[in-house]
Amino acid sequence: xxxxxxxxxxxxxxxxxxxxxxxxxxxxxxxxxxxxxxxxxxxxxxxxxxxxxxxxxxxxxxxxxxxxxxxxxxxxxxxxxxxxxxxxxxxxxxxxxxxxxxxxxxxxxxxxxxxxxxxxxxxxxxxxxxxxxxxxxxxxxxxxxxxxxxxxxxxxxxxxxxxxxxxxxxxxxxxxxxxxxxxxxxxxxxxxxxxxxxxxxxxxxxxxxxxxxxxxxxxxxxxxxxxxxxxxxxxxxxxxxxxxxxxxxxxxxxxxxxxxxxxxxxxxxxxxxxxxxxxxxxxxxxxxxxxxxxxxxxxxxxxxxxxxxxxxxxxxxxxxxxxxxxxx
Amino acid sequence: xxxxxxxxxxxxxxxxxxxxxxxxxxxxxxxxxxxxxxxxxxxxxxxxxxxxxxxxxxxxxxxxxxxxxxxxxxxxxxxxxxxxxxxxxxxxxxxxxxxxxxxxxxxxxxxxxxxxxxxxxxxxxxxxxxxxxxxxxxxxxxxxxxxxxxxxxxxxxxxxxxxxxxxxxxxxxxxxxxxxxxxxxxxxxxxxxxxxxxxxxxxxxxxxxxxxxxxxxxxxxxxxxxxxxxxxxxxxxxxxxxxxxxxxxxxxxxxxxxxxxxxxxxxxxx
Amino acid sequence: xxxxxxxxxxxxxxxxxxxxxxxxxxxxxxxxxxxxxxxxxxxxxxxxxxxxxxxxxxxxxxxxxxxxxxxxxxxxxxxxxxxxxxxxxxxxxxxxxxxxxxxxxxxxxxxxxxxxxxxxxxxxxxxxxxxxxxxxxxxxxxxxxxxxxxxxxxxxxxxxxxxxxxxxxxxxxxxxxxxxxxxxxxxxxxxxxxxxxxxxxxxxxxxxxxxxxxxxxxxxxxxxxxxxxxxxxxxxxxxxxxxxxxxxxxxxxxxxxxxxxxxxxxxxxxxxxxxxxxxxxxxxxx
Numbered sequence: 001x002x003x004x005x006x007x008x009x010x011x012x013x014x015x016x017x018x019x020x021x022x023x024x025x026x027x028x029x030x031x032x033x034x035x036x037x038x039x040x041x042x043x044x045x046x047x048x049x050x051x052x053x054x055x056x057x058x059x060x061x062x063x064x065x066x067x068x069x070x071x072x073x074x075x076x077x078x079x080x081x082x083x084x085x086x087x088x089x090x091x092x093x094x095x096x097x098x099x100x101x102x103x104x105x106x107x108x109x110x111x112x113x114x115x116x117x118x119x120x121x122x123x124x125x126x127x128x129x130x131x132x133x134x135x136x137x138x139x140x141x142x143x144x145x146x147x148x149x150x151x152x153x154x155x156x157x158x159x160x161x162x163x164x165x166x167x168x169x170x171x172x173x174x175x176x177x178x179x180x181x182x183x184x185x186x187x188x189x190x191x192x193x194x195x196x197x198x199x200x201x202x203x204x205x206x207x208x209x210x211x212x213x214x215x216x217x218x219x220x221x222x223x224x225x226x227x228x229x230x231x232x233x234x235x236x237x238x239x240x241x242x243x244x245x246x247x248x249x250x251x252x253x254x255x256x257x258x259x260x261x262x263x264x265x266x267x268x269x270x271x272x273x274x275x276x277x278x279x280x281x282x283x284x285x286x287x288x289x290x291x292x293x294x295x296x297x298x299x300x301x302x303x304x305x306x307x308x309x310x311x312x313x314x315x316x317x318x319x320x321x322x323x324x325x326x327x328x
Numbered sequence: 329x330x331x332x333x334x335x336x337x338x339x340x341x342x343x344x345x346x347x348x349x350x351x352x353x354x355x356x357x358x359x360x361x362x363x364x365x366x367x368x369x370x371x372x373x374x375x376x377x378x379x380x381x382x383x384x385x386x387x388x389x390x391x392x393x394x395x396x397x398x399x400x401x402x403x404x405x406x407x408x409x410x411x412x413x414x415x416x417x418x419x420x421x422x423x424x425x426x427x428x429x430x431x432x433x434x435x436x437x438x439x440x441x442x443x444x445x446x447x448x449x450x451x452x453x454x455x456x457x458x459x460x461x462x463x464x465x466x467x468x469x470x471x472x473x474x475x476x477x478x479x480x481x482x483x484x485x486x487x488x489x490x491x492x493x494x495x496x497x498x499x500x501x502x503x504x505x506x507x508x509x510x511x512x513x514x515x516x517x518x519x520x521x522x523x524x525x526x527x528x529x530x531x532x533x534x535x536x537x538x539x540x541x542x543x544x545x546x547x548x549x550x551x552x553x554x555x556x557x558x559x560x561x562x563x564x565x566x567x568x569x570x571x572x573x574x575x576x577x578x579x580x581x582x583x584x585x586x587x588x589x590x591x592x593x594x595x596x597x598x
Numbered sequence: 599x600x601x602x603x604x605x606x607x608x609x610x611x612x613x614x615x616x617x618x619x620x621x622x623x624x625x626x627x628x629x630x631x632x633x634x635x636x637x638x639x640x641x642x643x644x645x646x647x648x649x650x651x652x653x654x655x656x657x658x659x660x661x662x663x664x665x666x667x668x669x670x671x672x673x674x675x676x677x678x679x680x681x682x683x684x685x686x687x688x689x690x691x692x693x694x695x696x697x698x699x700x701x702x703x704x705x706x707x708x709x710x711x712x713x714x715x716x717x718x719x720x721x722x723x724x725x726x727x728x729x730x731x732x733x734x735x736x737x738x739x740x741x742x743x744x745x746x747x748x749x750x751x752x753x754x755x756x757x758x759x760x761x762x763x764x765x766x767x768x769x770x771x772x773x774x775x776x777x778x779x780x781x782x783x784x785x786x787x788x789x790x791x792x793x794x795x796x797x798x799x800x801x802x803x804x805x806x807x808x809x810x811x812x813x814x815x816x817x818x819x820x821x822x823x824x825x826x827x828x829x830x831x832x833x834x835x836x837x838x839x840x841x842x843x844x845x846x847x848x849x850x851x852x853x854x855x856x857x858x859x860x861x862x863x864x865x866x867x868x869x870x871x872x873x874x875x876x877x878x879x880x881x882x883x884x
Contacts, residue, residue: 023778030780134808214456215432247717308715
């Protein structure tokens with residue numbers, strides 16, 4: 001029974017006393033006011049959905065499913081296809097996941113299981129501060145620090161040694177998919193780490209002790225018991241990170257190169273869905289151009305909503321019911 | 329404290345001067361948690377091949393005591409241990425001793441059944457073997473042997489590869505016993521192994537203890553004096569982190585030497 | 599046993615390697631933080647002076663000038679966002695914690711969590727369609743509303759979590775004195791959870807203060823002081839974006855300096871927020 005129910009029962013007995021009538025009305029008003037505000041959140045999400053659909057209608061009607069498969073983006077001829085942007089968003093997010101997931105797992109494990117006790121707090125705060133740095137500041141850092149570093153130090157040796165693979169072919173220009181992926185990885189690592197950390201903290205102590213008592217090392221305990229125990233929540237954290245990477249705008253816009261092309265190379269410039277909106281929205285002159293940009297936002301919205309629903313369901317499952325707990 | 333050691337000479341040591349496998353000696357064991365002292369210098373010999381019960385009111389430190397015997401107390405932040413615990417004459421707290429090796433030889437069963445939920449019944453029993461690199465055939469043999477020893481084989485032999493969480497509480501606890509037995513430890517510590525179980529499951533586990541005592545040194549913490557009387561060869565009474573009395577179970581329950589023991593077993597406190 | 603002993607050496611090594619790897623990964627993960635802060639300091643400080651903080655931008659080519667309008671603009675937009683989102687968020691949070699253990703509560707909780715995952719650029723488009731197109735102009739108000747949409751779910755969920763930490767006994771004590779429930783919640787429960795709620799609000803503010811994408815579509819920018827909240831307005835993040843992407847070194851330097859100002863505001867706010875709760879953990883929601 002929740003606090004409110006319990007208290008309403010208590011108050012029911014008091015209602016008849018002097019002043020009880022106004023108190024009752026006050027409570028009714030209070031309940032309805034807060035309920036109204038809670039409903040506003042539902043309304044907000046529905047309204048976003050509705051408005052974005054309505055505004056993308058011209059583009060939806062004119063281009064249909066071809067919008068998703070066409071690579072042409074020509075505001076002058078008023079022909080629009082979103083495939084290059086979808087490709088850029090998906091590719092940069094995947095690079096980010098490949099880099100960020102192992103890193104987040106290691107960091108979270110370190111913070112929860114391995115770090116000396118005095119280090120856990122400060123290191124945890126430092127990782128959380130990573131998430132506090134605004135996207136645009138990462139973008140600035142990306143333009144002037146990361147991109148030159150990739151251009152001069154990372155990409156040339158990769159091209160020399162692995163250049164026979166299409167993935168590592170092309171000139172080292174710094175801006176491009178790799179830069180976007182790296183910067184996204186930096187931005188989602190604290191998010192994924194935070195979720196995994198919470199998940200690992202919910203793993204009961206007796207699970208670790210049971211494995212240790214069998215003569216397992218700390219690493220074996222983590223690998224065989226702790227991480228498997230939290231796998232659903234960990235997956236939720238990874239998917240949540242993916243959602244953030246897909247929708248991230250500024251830092252990507254500043255380093256991805258902003259060229260609507262589909263190339264296999266990590267070093268090639270590309271364009272992302274969020275970036276094209278940020279760059280072209282206020283300069284779009286024709287109604288259909290605007291509508292096409294809104295349709296890109298609609299796709300982004302639907303995909304991130306689905307991904308977030310999936311992630312939250314996985315994370316909620318962990319935080320609510322501990323799987324496999326003995327029922328008593 | 330001297331009376332304790334004098335009154336309970338482990339018979340084997342006296343006879344042969346050779347350590348019997350699985351014999352434990354505790355010397356001046358002190359433990360604290362978060363600055364609060366829990367064990368205040370405990371000295372006792374735990375005989376091999378027998379059941380030793382540890383009784384006492386809740387909060388007396390009996391749980392901490394067994395957790396010190398396989399170096400599990402120290403994994404909790406803020407926990408400290410000093411003193412010596414000798415397994416066959418070797419101090420498990422000596423510098424350079426790897427707790428992994430200690431725990432490999434001194435197994436433990438916990439208060440609540442804690443099977444690994446992501447593993448099958450078979451994998452649970454084999455968990456300790458897997459990290460030690462046992463091959464498939466030896467593992468399969470050990471799994472069956474320990475499940476039989478834990479009197480669980482007949483109940484689970486047809487569903488070895490189903491999740492361990494599908495078992496009842498009592499079955500889960502016997503699974504945990506099988507898991508601990510599988511690595512063939514010499515000592516088995518049990519921290520109130522039946523406190524979360526129903527009477528029927530409790531009975532099964534008590535029968536198991538009596539059977540197992542031939543092969544292992546068993547240390548059983550219990551808050552239940554009848555249980556101690558039923559299963560233990562020797563019983564230790566802990567109060568406030570001190571060992572008040574330790575002797576043959578029948579003696580301790582019928583002719584306690586210490587007034588506090590008498591008060592406790594007659595139910596005057598605790 | 600001999601085979602096991604040999605294997606044990608390898609297992610110990612694996613454990614030590616894993617520990618070292620995890621520690622190294624943590625250090626690696628912090629490199630961007632340190633590098634960013636380092637470059638923002640070393641490149642931002644030289645360009646930072648009183649004029650930068652107090653003057654308006656000068657036309658391209660002229661040296662000097664500052665971003666005073668953007669600093670004020672950021673405060674205005676974030677202030678507007680807080681003004682709108684805090685009452686809604688706290689109210690909805692009260693509902694979730696006090697009356698919300700039912701289906702509606704679960705749904706709202708879930709939608710709030712999902713809403714935090716909606717890309718901010720989509721929120722920008724939403725406000726563009728509903729506010730900018732209606733008013734037929736970019737405005738500080740539209741920017742504030744966009745940031746408010748981002749803040750509401752964060753404030754809601756933090757408020758709920760903080761109120762849940764208040765023990766039921768405290769509520770019962772208040773009721774036992776004969777106070778109506780709404781008085782108990784607003785007078786006692788909210789008061790005792792105040793620190794945590796303020797922390798949550800500050801973290802939400804710190805998060806939206808750096809938002810750029812939605813502002814590009816709503817409040818745009820301005821080279822002068824804004825004339826009221828229905829006028830378009832310069833903000834620090836948008837200034838950083840536009841200065842960073844120009845070829846002029848002077849403006850690039852100003853982007854670093856503006857980042858320094860923004861970062862100082864954001865980091866101070868989030869560190870202060872942590873102090874507020876006295877070490878109690880508040881989940882950083884983004």
